[in-house]
Amino acid sequence: MKKFFFIFVLYWLHSCNGTEKAMATSPDTQKTSISEKQNTEKIERIIYSQTGGDTGGKGVYLVITKDSIIYRLTEGVTDKKTIANLSLNNNNKDWEAFIDKIDLEDFEKGKPSKELIMDLPTIKIIIKTDKKEYSKTDIQNNTTWNYITKQVIDIKYSQLYNHLNLEK
Structure with a gap:
């Protein structure tokens, strides 16, 4: 009887250990961990800049924060001529x-175009x-x-262009 009880206790301990392992590595736990990790970092601002190409020498800079959108349109390589500056x-x-909807881990994994x-x-x-x-x-x-x-582009950029009455 003691042997049976001892074997039962060993079996029970072994099965509990397996459950803890399964719980520790379950997909639900992993999703929560990623979400919790991302929630510990608070996004303060997003800076968007667009220069060169067929923009006619114009550069567009947007700084988007919780409180404001700062927009700057410049002309020329040196950015010395500011066409518009708006907050x-x-x-x-x-x-x-x-x-x-911004996933910092996904963004960090991004690779630049080779073309x-x-x-x-x-x-x-x-x-x-x-x-x-x-x-x-x-x-x-x-x-x-x-x-x-x-x-x-779809929201902030077009709103600002409309606000400034600039041609796209």
């Missing part, structure tokens, strides 16, 4: 919705958090890069 208020709800296309502008995106700065130039096939670029 707008940003809506907190828009900011939260914007940064909610050099002369007529396309060089695009650089910098994401500044309270802990780190992520900077990428001309990334392809990256979900977070595509999301930020689309948001900037």
Whole structure:
């Protein structure tokens, strides 16, 4: 009877140990860990710049924060001639919705394009958090890069052009 009880206890301990291992490496736990890791870093600003290519020598710079959108349009290689310099208020709800879909780990994994296309502008995106700065130039096939670029071009960029009455 003692042997049976001893074997039962060993079996029970072994099965509990296996459960703990399974729980520690389950996909749900891993998803939570990634989410928790990302939540520890707070995005403070996103800087978008576009220069060269067929932009006619113009450079576009956007700095988007929780409180404001700073827009600068320059002309020439040296950026000495500022065509437009504008600061707008940003809506907190828009900011939260914007940064909610930004995956810093995905962005960090992005690889630059190996192709050099002369007529396309060089695009650089910098994401500044309270802990780190992520900077990428001309990334392809990256979900977070595509999301930020689309948001900037479709929403912020076109709003600013309309506000300044500039031709696209």
